[in-house]
Amino acid sequence: xxxxxxxxxxxxxxxxxxxxxxxxxxxxxxxxxxxxxxxxxxxxxxxxxxxxxxxxxxxxxxxxxxxxxxxxxxxxxxxxxxxxxxxxxxxxxxxxxxxxxxxxxxxxxxxxxxxxxxxxxxxxxxxxxxxxxxxxxxxxxxxxxxxxxxxxxxxxxxxxxxxxxxxxxxxxxxxxxxxxxxxxxxxxxxxxxxxxxxxxxxxxxxxxxxxxxxxxxxxxxxxxxxxxxxxxxxxxxxxxxxxxxxxxxxxxxxxxxxxxxxxxxxxxxxxxxxxxxxxxxxxxxxxxxxxxxxxxxxxxxxxxxxxxxxxxxxxxxxxxxxxxxxxxxxxxxxxxxxxxxxxxxxxxxxxxxxxxxxxxxxxxxxxx
Amino acid sequence: xxxxxxxxxxxxxxxxxxxxxxxxxxxxxxxxxxxxxxxxxxxxxxxxxxxxxxxxxxxxxxxxxxxxxxxxxxxxxxxxxxxxxxxxxxxxxxxxxxxxxxxxxxxxxxxxxxxxxxxxxxxxxxxxxxxxxxxxxxxxxxxxxxx
Numbered sequence: 001x002x003x004x005x006x007x008x009x010x011x012x013x014x015x016x017x018x019x020x021x022x023x024x025x026x027x028x029x030x031x032x033x034x035x036x037x038x039x040x041x042x043x044x045x046x047x048x049x050x051x052x053x054x055x056x057x058x059x060x061x062x063x064x065x066x067x068x069x070x071x072x073x074x075x076x077x078x079x080x081x082x083x084x085x086x087x088x089x090x091x092x093x094x095x096x097x098x099x100x101x102x103x104x105x106x107x108x109x110x111x112x113x114x115x116x117x118x119x120x121x122x123x124x125x126x127x128x129x130x131x132x133x134x135x136x137x138x139x140x141x142x143x144x145x146x147x148x149x150x151x152x153x154x155x156x157x158x159x160x161x162x163x164x165x166x167x168x169x170x171x172x173x174x175x176x177x178x179x180x181x182x183x184x185x186x187x188x189x190x191x192x193x194x195x196x197x198x199x200x201x202x203x204x205x206x207x208x209x210x211x212x213x214x215x216x217x218x219x220x221x222x223x224x225x226x227x228x229x230x231x232x233x234x235x236x237x238x239x240x241x242x243x244x245x246x247x248x249x250x251x252x253x254x255x256x257x258x259x260x261x262x263x264x265x266x267x268x269x270x271x272x273x274x275x276x277x278x279x280x281x282x283x284x285x286x287x288x289x290x291x292x293x294x295x296x297x298x299x300x301x302x303x304x305x306x307x308x309x310x311x312x313x314x315x316x317x318x319x320x321x322x323x324x325x326x327x328x329x330x331x332x333x334x335x336x337x338x339x340x341x342x343x344x345x346x347x348x349x350x351x352x353x354x355x356x357x358x359x360x361x362x363x364x365x366x367x368x
Numbered sequence: 369x370x371x372x373x374x375x376x377x378x379x380x381x382x383x384x385x386x387x388x389x390x391x392x393x394x395x396x397x398x399x400x401x402x403x404x405x406x407x408x409x410x411x412x413x414x415x416x417x418x419x420x421x422x423x424x425x426x427x428x429x430x431x432x433x434x435x436x437x438x439x440x441x442x443x444x445x446x447x448x449x450x451x452x453x454x455x456x457x458x459x460x461x462x463x464x465x466x467x468x469x470x471x472x473x474x475x476x477x478x479x480x481x482x483x484x485x486x487x488x489x490x491x492x493x494x495x496x497x498x499x500x501x502x503x504x505x506x507x508x509x510x511x512x513x514x515x
Contacts (some may be wrong), residue, residue, distance in 0.1 A: 042500035049485075050510055213445060216424050216474025229445050235371040300396060302441060302452075304425075315428045315439065330426040330441075338476050367500060 007035055012352075014043050020117060020356070021363025025340075027352070034352060037344045039337055044367035052327035057083050057158055057293040060327065064314075065152040067329065068365040070113050073106035073143070074307040076156035081237055082303025082314040083158035086295035091238070094283040095160030100239040101276040102146065102155060103305075104269040109139040110308035111220075111262040111269075114360040118259050119191060121357035122200055131187050138176050145169045158293060160286030170277070177274065184266065192263065201255035205343040205355040208253060215338040219310025220261040221359060225253035231306035242279060243272045255351075258358040292322050309333050309360060329368055333361040372449040373397070374419075379451060382419065386412040398439070398452035406438075406455050407466035407492070413442065413451070414471050420444045421451065424472035427479060429486040431512045434458070436488060438465060457488060460511075467492040485510035 013024035022043035028036040048067065052060045064079045065072040077099055084091060091099075116132030140150040146165055147155040155161055191197055207217070212225040222229060230247045232240045248264035250257035297320030304313040310332025319325040336359055343355050376394030383399065384391045390405035401409045413421045425441035440453040457463045467490035468475045479490040480499040487508035489496055498505065507514050 042498075042502070045500040047509060211473070213422050214473050215476075216426075216472060227445065234448065298396075311425065313426060313441075315426065315441070317430055326428070326430045328426070328428040328430075330428075334477055334481075335474055338473055 005031065020361060021366075023361070023363055023366070025352070025356075027344075027349075029349065032348045032350075034344050034347055034349070037341045039340050041334075041337075041363070041366050044363045046368065048368040049327055049329060053323055053325070056322040057295070057324065058291075060324070061154050061157060062152065065154055066364060067331065067368060068110075068307065068309060068312075068333065068362045069151055070362060071106050071110040071308045072151060072153045073102045073155060074110075074305060074312065076154065077103050077238070078303050078305040078307065078312045079314050080156045080158050080303070081305065082301045082316045083293065083295070085301035085303055086299045086316055086318050087158065087289070087293060089159050089287050089289060091160050091287055092284045093239075094164070094280060095285045095287075096239040097276050097280040098161050098165065098285060099156055100243065101273055101280070102143070102153075102161075103238075104272045104276070105139050105142065107269045107308045108266050108273075109136045111266050112136045114262050114308070114357075115187075115191075115259065118354070118357040118360070119197070121353045122197065128187065128191060131183075131190065135180055135183050135187075138179070142169065142173060142176060145172060157286060159289040160284070162286075164285045173273075173277065177270065180270065184270075188263065192260075197259075198256065200351075201259065201354060201358070203252075204255045204351050205347055205358070206253050207339060207343060211339065211342060212253070215342075216335050217310070217339055218332050218336070219307070220265065221258055221310065221336050223247065224250045224257035224261045226251040231304060231311060235304070237305060239276065239279075243275055245272055255354055255358040258360075262360070294320060294322060296320060304330075307332055309362065309365065310336055329365075331365045331368060333363075333365040334368075337361060337366065370448075374449050374451040376400070379413075379419075379453075382416070383409055383412060386416060392456070395454060398454050400454045400456070403438075403455045403457050403465055406440075406453075407468055407471070409453065410440070410468045410471050413453070418447075419451075420447050422446065424468070424474045425450075427468075427475060427482065429482045429488055429510075431486065431510065433512055436463060436486065438482070438488065440468075460513075463488045464491050466490070469493045484508070487511060 007028050007030050009028045014022040024040040026038040064075040067075050112132040116129035119128040207225050209226045212222050228247050228249045245268045248261050295318035299318040301316045313330035315328040316324045317326040375397040376399040379399045387408045390401050390409050392400045392402050413419045421442040421444050423443040428439045430437045436457045443450045483489050484498040
């Protein structure tokens with residue numbers, strides 16, 4: 001006699017180690033197979049956009065740190081580009097290079113965390129994560145030398161950067177780059193082409209290119225599906241127009257490709273850091289801007305960067321006062337989650353955790 | 369090939385020919401269209417081979433007290449150009465805009481967010497409910513009159 005079964009609905013989260021923050025998935029299972037998925041979020045909603053309307057333009061930099069808190073440098077950069085567009089300020093060359101350099105170091109740190117947690121989700125119990133964190137710690141130490149903070153850096157300001165790098169920063173950066181080559185090779189040898197990783201991730205949770213574009217997916221997730229769209233190439237900001245780099249593209253759109261694109265992007269970021277060190281010249285690090293900024297009434301700006309998660313943009317509207325009238329954040333993590341249902345339905349419970357890891361979301365940015 | 373920003377002037381004639389009586393003027397390099405025509409204009413801008421806007425960057429809403437403005441940032445990944453389309457909704461109660469969900473799936477969470485925080489609902493969206501706040505929350509906190 002056949003055993004009678006029925007679908008079961010389970011809440012994964014909001015408190016669950018694999019969801020990388022307070023994120024809930026309401027999933028209906030048939031045995032181990034996923035029938036329905038509904039992502040539910042908002043648990044970390046702090047009203048950043050409303051808070052920004054109450055603070056002056058310089059203070060908002062500290063709010064942007066707390067969006068995607070593992071890549072705060074890049075958040076600072078997107079916001080500062082938007083304010084500079086409002087004001088029509090030209091940033092000094094040295095500041096442009098310092099921004100590009102720190103943004104690329106931050107991308108390395110963020111991708112290392114993405115890779116580490118992706119492998120953690122596969123069930124590697126910490127070892128690769130610690131390998132990734134070893135190098136990430138060194139980058140955070142470098143940030144500490146620049147601005148005194150490791151996570152919530154607030155290093156960039158509208159018009160440039162807050163401080164020039166101290167003299168002992170440059171030898172420390174050289175030493176880091178030297179060590180990183182060996183450390184990263186070790187990570188790559190452990191995980192790239194690793195048979196268990198390949199079997200668990202190849203061909204799982206496919207994202208076709210047309211759906212990726214239609215769902216406004218951006219960043220490594222889009223490039224893993226076969227598009228070469230990268231805002232650093234398409235609409236260069238800061239010093240990216242003088243950087244030589246390739247955009248890694250994969251065509252499979254599966255979990256492995258999303259993971260592979262991040263691994264390759266780290267190589268390109270390190271390449272850009274080295275070019276910044278060669279090209280940077282002495283000079284001022286901040287444009288001559290007043291302490292309290294007052295962009296003209298009616299001015300609007302859309303400051304956009306290629307963040308580690310995808311297209312991050314700030315849409316600012318000024319009313320002539322000291323705070324923006326509206327500060328909208330286009331958050332890549334939130335919009336990349338649009339495809340969760342497509343990616344998960346039909347796959348198994350264990351794949352669900354890995355697929356979420358491959359999207360590399362950050363709840364600070366999803367909920368804002 | 370560098371990215372090209374199409375201004376309202378570049379777009380107005382084409383859009384007016386494609387969707388009659390939709391254009392409402394031009395502001396700061398953006399095209400302004402009538403609110404009830406927004407889905408038709410979006411459909412035209414996506415399907416017209418010369419414009420080909422296949423990527424919706426973001427949808428933002430701004431509260432100007434006597435009216436709301438909804439701003440669409442669009443990009444064509446094939447033609448490598450961008451555009452900004454704006455529309456106005458006068459009043460503060462029962463605001464509805466045609467949804468662009470069926471053209472760009474990327475509008476899903478953004479339209480829900482605008483309903484949640486700004487109180488503009490989108491007709492034709494299959495799952496129009498709050499996203500950041502919980503069901504039963506009173507008011508729309510990003511509005512200027514919410515204290």
